[in-house]
Amino acid sequence: MCVGFRIFTKINRPEKELIEAFKGLPAANVADVMSRFFCVNSAIKSFNNKPLLGTAFTVRARIGDNLLLHKAIAMAQPGDVIIVDGDGDISNAFCGDIMMTECQSLGIAGVIIDGAVRDKADLEKLDMPVYARGVMPKGPFKDGPGEINVPISCGGVVVNPGDIVIGDADGVVIVPPKQAKEIAAKAWKKHETEAASLEQIANGRRDKSWVDKALEAKGCEIIDDYYRA
Numbered sequence: 001m002c003v004g005f006r007i008f009t010k011i012n013r014p015e016k017e018l019i020e021a022f023k024g025l026p027a028a029n030v031a032d033v034m035s036r037f038f039c040v041n042s043a044i045k046s047f048n049n050k051p052l053l054g055t056a057f058t059v060r061a062r063i064g065d066n067l068l069l070h071k072a073i074a075m076a077q078p079g080d081v082i083i084v085d086g087d088g089d090i091s092n093a094f095c096g097d098i099m100m101t102e103c104q105s106l107g108i109a110g111v112i113i114d115g116a117v118r119d120k121a122d123l124e125k126l127d128m129p130v131y132a133r134g135v136m137p138k139g140p141f142k143d144g145p146g147e148i149n150v151p152i153s154c155g156g157v158v159v160n161p162g163d164i165v166i167g168d169a170d171g172v173v174i175v176p177p178k179q180a181k182e183i184a185a186k187a188w189k190k191h192e193t194e195a196a197s198l199e200q201i202a203n204g205r206r207d208k209s210w211v212d213k214a215l216e217a218k219g220c221e222i223i224d225d226y227y228r229a
């Protein structure tokens with residue numbers, strides 16, 4: 001087996017129902033119920049702030065080289081999110097509006113690049129969400145090597161093929177399918193709690209009593225006086 005230059009054709013994709021359980025949930029609520037981990041680095045930003053939801057289709061690309069990304073586009077199925085581990089390097093763009101328009105027309109749910117893209121103004125107009133670490137007019141090489149559908153690292157998070165990917169204007173969070181049902185249920189609960197807080201604010205009486213309790217429990221000293229240098 002040619003480690004570093006190989007393509008796995010099969011992915012265990014989660015049931016559609018399991019993915020749909022996250023539809024409409026903010027990425028923040030999902031991350032909160034996973035102990036505030038599993039979010040890709042905030043340097044990887046959305047170009048159009050459109051919501052993203054789908055199944056991870058992973059690509060390990062050589063720095064500035066999109067041969068494997070082209071192959072991934074040919075292999076991915078509608079609803080997949082193509083995630084490229086480009087080593088975080090932004091010296092050459094991996095793709096631009098032509099490849100991303102192609103993805104959109106194939107029904108790809110979104111693309112995340114831990115590297116650079118180009119044609120930013122056009123990516124902003126796409127309906128399909130595109131995330132990347134940077135923008136660079138210098139284009140990609142097409143030589144490989146690279147890998148498809150292996151565990152990768154994207155913005156500091158390990159992504160396995162078949163993971164559930166959730167994104168919005170805040171960023172991207174990666175959910176392991178095995179625990180996804182429980183995570184979605186907890187995240188919806190969190191979402192409801194937040195809605196209740198907003199309702200309390202609208203009614204002018206948000207309960208903040210927990211703050212003093214937490215400060216006391218952690219040993220904070222409250223001094224009823226002015227600070228004197």
Ligand SMILES: O=C([O-])CC(=O)C(=O)O
Nearest residue numbers: 095096097098099100139
């Ligand atoms: O030329 C390329 O390979 C990438 C690009 O700009 C595009 O997809 O529009």
Ligand SMILES: [Mg+2]
Nearest residue numbers: 096097098119
């Ligand atoms: Mg272009």
